[in-house]
């Protein structure tokens with residue numbers, strides 16, 4: 287088969303790495319890729335949100351199958367546009383991707399189909415939002431309705447800070463995304479990212495991972511796209527998974543079908559494991575990044591047949607995937623200053639040697655090659671993944687590989703998997 291993968295992050299390098307191993311794949315193209323993806327796929331220099339150029343590419347190249355990695359093109363309707371050309375594409379339509387692109391949409395779906403989540407209010411008026419805030423207790427959870435690259439959630443500790451933050455939201459802190467604001471009940475518990483593949487009618491569970499959203503050790507500092515991940519998540523037992531499938535994932539898939547926007551793609555549930563059971567924090571309409579990198583390293587069987595069956599609506603006929611038991615950890619190396627201002631173009635050495643270390647696989651995110659030099663080209667730059675007999679060993683191996691990478695401008699967390707290693 288001739289495949290096109292869309293995206294350029296660490297998630298897409300993991301997808302490209304896994305898809306390139308499929309015996310079904312003859313040719314793999316990636317738009318726009320990165321320096322690591324270039325080792326396993328042919329790079330096409332078209333950005334993931336350049337819908338018109340991607341349409342032209344798909345018409346010229348006659349791909350058998352297209353896989354969309356990131357959220358922006360999904361929210362822009364890339365899947366709908368590609369489907370109109372007749373090509374088979376794995377990913378949700380614009381209407382279905384609202385599960386991620388509109389938090390208010392998802393909350394309304396949860397109400398309608400009784401999916402457990404935090405209580406909330408949605409506001410377009412500052413005065414009404416402030417009045418609602420007074421009925422809540424600290425800490426306060428404020429969310430921009432639209433896409434904000436994982437950064438549109440603020441959790442102030444005091445009413446005064448929450449009011450000031452609301453003013454910033456309504457004056458366009460996240461552009462149009464924060465013109466509509468959600469205020470939510472604060473949920474307590476451990477968080478987990480759970481992934482399922484849906485064909486619009488049913489869902490096949492994959493596995494869970496845990497992410498590290500804050501920039502600095504001890505879960506301090508600003509929220510980022512994710513600074514590291516590991517799988518399995520010890521808190522995510524088989525019983526929790528069964529609960530999540532029954533009470534969250536399947537009601538969502540069935541509800542979306544009933545409401546006439548069936549969801550085809552990866553359903554990524556951000557969950558809070560509370561004393562009252564798992565509750566939905568949010569949905570994403572794609573694999574998580576950096577979670578995808580650990581999930582796909584643990585997937586033993588071929589990924590592509592699952593994606594093909596989901597697109598075809600045949601998920602109930604597919605063979606169950608098999609998984610490696612060994613835990614996998616992922617330490618993200620970001621450029622200093624991320625998620626704020628950072629430099630591009632600094633040189634990174636030693637990546638290939640680190641990649642050769644035992645049970646280590648390095649997935650690139652923001653990287654590019656210039657001659658024989660590898661340069662940083664984004665906020666999150668590398669994902670250093672390692673497996674081990676235990677999570678502790680996986681983490682140790684990942685940090686040994688991090689040490690072997692010579693990059694002055696690197697910033698990373700030293701405490702990946704601390705929640706799991708503590709227990």
Ligand code: AMP
Pocket residue numbers: 404427429436438439470471472473474477499556567568
């Ligand atoms: P989100 O982008 O909705 O996943 O939110 C980002 C982070 O904010 C989550 O990973 C949680 O750590 C936190 N968060 C979001 N909503 C809540 C909530 N209702 N209660 C507690 N923490 C929350």
Ligand code: GLY
Pocket residue numbers: 436497511512570573574575576577
């Ligand atoms: N790591 C969280 C996300 O991909 O949104």
